[in-house]
Amino acid sequence: MTSRMTSWAVLDSSIALATVLPERFSQEATALLSSLAGQQIQIAVPTLFHYEIVAVLRKHAHRGALTAEEAESKCDLLLAQPVQAMIDDALLRRGLALATQFNRPTAYDAQYLAVAERLGCDFWTADERLYNAVNTQLSWVRWLGGAATP
Numbered sequence: 521m522t523s524r525m526t527s528w529a530v531l532d533s534s535i536a537l538a539t540v541l542p543e544r545f546s547q548e549a550t551a552l553l554s555s556l557a558g559q560q561i562q563i564a565v566p567t568l569f570h571y572e573i574v575a576v577l578r579k580h581a582h583r584g585a586l587t588a589e590e591a592e593s594k595c596d597l598l599l600a601q602p603v604q605a606m607i608d609d610a611l612l613r614r615g616l617a618l619a620t621q622f623n624r625p626t627a628y629d630a631q632y633l634a635v636a637e638r639l640g641c642d643f644w645t646a647d648e649r650l651y652n653a654v655n656t657q658l659s660w661v662r663w664l665g666g667a668a669t670p
Contacts, residue, residue, distance in 0.1 A: 527559065527560065527561045527562065527641070528561065528562050528563070528564050528604075528639040528640075528641040529556055529561050529562075529563055529564070529641050529642050529643075529644060530563070530564050530565060530632055530635050530636040530639065530641060530642070530643040530644070531552075531553075531563055531565065531603075531643075531644045531645075532565075532569070532572075532629070532632050532643075532644070532645045532646070532647065533565075533568075533569050533572035533573050533576065534645060534646040534647055535549045535552065535553075535644055535645065535646050535664060536549075536553075536569070536573060536598050536601065537573060537576050537577075537598070538550075538646055538664075539553060539598075540594040540597060540598060541576075541580065541594070543646070544646070544665070545646050545664045545665055548664050548665065549646065549664060552644060552664065562602070562604060563601070563602070563603045563604070564603065564604045564605075564606055564635050564636075564639055564641070565603050565604070565605055565606070565632070565635065566605070566606060566607060566611065566615070566631035566632060566634070566635050567605045567606070567607040568628060568631050569603065569605065569632075570599065570605065572628075573595065573598050573599070574595060577591040577594055577595050577598075578591060606635050606638075611631065611634045611635060611638065612631070612634075614634040614637065614638070615627050615630040615631040615633065615634040616630070617630075618630040618633045618634055618637075622653050622654050622657075623653075624650075624653065629645075629647065629650045632645070633654065633658065633661070636660060636661075637660075640660075641660065642660050642661075642662050643658075643660060643661050643662065644662045644663075644664060645661065645662070645663060645664065646663075646664040646665065647663075648663060648665060648666075651663035651666070
């Protein structure tokens with residue numbers, strides 16, 4: 521029996537959301553997900569990912585940009601995506617340490633960094649501010665607006 525190594529990528533919720541909402545990098549987000557699927561690269565996320573998706577879709581519905589039914593449909597579509605959600609005390613602590621190291625105001629984004637660091641894989645984000653804050657020290661952080669898809 522041969523063991524198969526799994527290739528991973530971590531994507532933040534902004535990329536997933538850009539595939540169902542009209543965002544600045546919607547086309548690039550769709551291309552990235554297609555490229556990863558074509559290469560059989562699995563997507564890992566912190567469990568926070570699912571809460572962020574629900575929160576953003578609700579915000580769009582509350583503002584009238586989506587109907588409640590549209591938000592629910594988009595939510596169902598995103599939650600059905602095959603992602604491996606990860607959480608444990610060590611990841612949470614590492615996220616806090618990374619947020620501190622990079623002087624981030626919250627630890628949310630750093631949770632994605634902690635997952636990617638653990639898996640030794642690329643982390644993709646559409647958040648240019650986050651990318652700019654960490655890219656000089658974390659070569660595996662990729663900005664959707666500035667790099668070709670894998």
